[in-house]
Amino acid sequence: ILRGSVARPHLKPYMASLQLDGQHVCGGFLIAEQWVLSAAHCTEETDGKLFQVLLGAHSLTEPEPHKRLYQVRAQFPHPGSNIHNNKDDLLLLQLEEKAELNADVRVLPFQREDRDVAADTVCEVAGWGTIDHSGTRPDKLHQVERPVISRDVCNHRTRHDGTITQNMMCTDSRRKDTCKGDSGGPLVCDGVAEGVVTAGSRVCGNYKKPAIYTRIAPYAAWIDGVMASADG
Numbered sequence: 544i545l546r547g548s549v550a551r552p553h554l555k556p557y558m559a560s561l562q563l564d565g566q567h568v569c570g571g572f573l574i575a576e577q578w579v580l581s582a583a584h585c586t587e588e589t590d591g592k593l594f595q596v597l598l599g600a601h602s603l604t605e606p607e608p609h610k611r612l613y614q615v616r617a618q619f620p621h622p623g624s625n626i627h628n629n630k631d632d633l634l635l636l637q638l639e640e641k642a643e644l645n646a647d648v649r650v651l652p653f654q655r656e657d658r659d660v661a662a663d664t665v666c667e668v669a670g671w672g673t674i675d676h677s678g679t680r681p682d683k684l685h686q687v688e689r690p691v692i693s694r695d696v697c698n699h700r701t702r703h704d705g706t707i708t709q710n711m712m713c714t715d716s717r718r719k720d721t722c723k724g725d726s727g728g729p730l731v732c733d734g735v736a737e738g739v740v741t742a743g744s745r746v747c748g749n750y751k752k753p754a755i756y757t758r759i760a761p762y763a764a765w766i767d768g769v770m771a772s773a774d775g
C-alpha cells in the first residue's frame with residue numbers, strides 16, 4: 544500500500560497473508576470458515592507449491608494472541624485466469640481445517656448483487672504490500688481509502704485503454720495506491736467486499752494507471768460452486 548497508514552491492529556480480522564517459506568507473497572481474505580479468496584496471478588512465481596495462510600495477524604513477525612498459520616488443502620484458480628491478462632484473476636484456497644473464528648479472525652461478506660459501485664464511492668483497501676517506490680515491505684498491515692472511478696474513465700485511451708471489462712472496477716491511483724504484494728486483498732465499500740486487488744499494469748501510484756480490481760459479484764456462482772463441490 545503506497546502512502547496509506549498503519550491499520551488499527553486486528554480491525555480487519557478477515558485479512559489473510561498468503562505466504563511461501565515464511566515470506567508474505569499476496570493478500571487474501573476469509574470468505575468462509577475454511578475458505579480464503581485471493582488473486583490467481585499470485586501463483587505465478589510459486590512453482591506449483593501451495594501457500595500457507597496467516598490469519599489473525601497485524602504484524603507479520605511479532606507474536607500476537609490469535610495469529611495462526613494454516614496449511615492449505617487445495618487451491619482453485621479460476622479456470623479463465625491466465626498470465627497474459629487480468630481476466631478472471633481469482634484464487635480460492637481451501638484451508639486444511641476450519642479457521643478458529645475469534646475477535647481477530649472473522650469472515651468478510653462479499654457482494655452478490657451484480658451492480659457497479661457508484662463512481663466517487665470511497666472504499667478501503669489493506670495489505671502488507673510494498674509501501675514506497677524502493678519496494679520497502681512493511682511488517683504491519685497498512686490501509687488506504689480510495690475513490691472508485693467509472694469504467695469509462697478507467698478505460699480512457701490514456702488510462703487502461705478499453706481493457707477494463709464489466710467484471711473489473713477501478714480506483715484512483717494518484718499517489719495513494721495498491722502495490723506489489725497487495726494483490727488478492729479485498730476492496731471494501733460500506734463493509735462489503737466488492738473487489739479483489741489485481742496487479743493490472745504492475746505500476747503503483749501513477750494516476751494514469753488506476754488500480755484495478757476483479758469485481759466479486761459476477762463470480763458468486765463460481766465461488767459457491769467450488770466451496771460446495773470440494774469435500775467438507
Ligand SMILES: CC(C)CC(=O)Nc1cccc(-c2cccc(CN)c2)c1
Nearest residue numbers: 587588721722723726741742745746754
Ligand atoms: C507473483 C506476483 C506477486 C507478481 C506481482 O504481482 N508483481 C507486481 C509487481 C509490481 C506491482 C504489482 C501490483 C500489485 C497490485 C496492484 C498494483 C497496481 N496498483 C501493482 C505487482
